[in-house]
Amino acid sequence: MQLEEYFSFLAPDDIRLKDTRIGIETILFDYLFRARNPEEIANIYPSLTLEQVYATILYYLHNKEVVDAYMTDWLEWAERMRQEQRRNPPPIAAKLRRLRAERKAIRQANDPQVSYG
Numbered sequence: 001m002q003l004e005e006y007f008s009f010l011a012p013d014d015i016r017l018k019d020t021r022i023g024i025e026t027i028l029f030d031y032l033f034r035a036r037n038p039e040e041i042a043n044i045y046p047s048l049t050l051e052q053v054y055a056t057i058l059y060y061l062h063n064k065e066v067v068d069a070y071m072t073d074w075l076e077w078a079e080r081m082r083q084e085q086r087r088n089p090p091p092i093a094a095k096l097r098r099l100r101a102e103r104k105a106i107r108q109a110n111d112p113q114v115s116y117g
Contacts, residue, residue, distance in 0.1 A: 003062065006055040013073055017052050025074045027056045028067070 007024065008016045015024045022045060030036040030044065038057060042050040060067045085093075 003055060003059055006052060007059065013070065013077075015070070017048060017056065020047055020052075022048060023074075024056050024059065024067070025071060027053055028060055028071060031057055031060075032071070 006018055008018050010016060016022060017024070017027075026045070027041055027048075030041045031038070036044070038050060038053045042048055042053045045053075
């Protein structure tokens with residue numbers, strides 16, 4: 001089997017493991033930024049085989065420049081999405097923050113000597 005046969009190249013910014021919805025960025029983020037070994041990664045994602053994890057890492061090592069750019073684009077996109085969500089949180093997030101604040105106020109009213117964070 002050729003290395004590329006492990007992947008579905010849906011778009012320049014969307015490479016997934018064949019027959020899964022998991023993008024290579026998921027595995028590579030754990031490998032590169034969380035320093036997880038292939039066995040740990042395979043255990044985290046039970047729908048993947050250890051062979052698929054190793055194939056992804058090998059693909060990265062064989063195409064380091066291109067995949068580094070792919071990961072940089074993905075990380076920048078993820079940060080933009082986090083910022084957008086902070087600016088425009090879903091209604092449930094605002095509701096949860098309000099409920100937490102109410103609960104904190106009740107606890108402080110019942111025990112003003114304790115500091116709640």
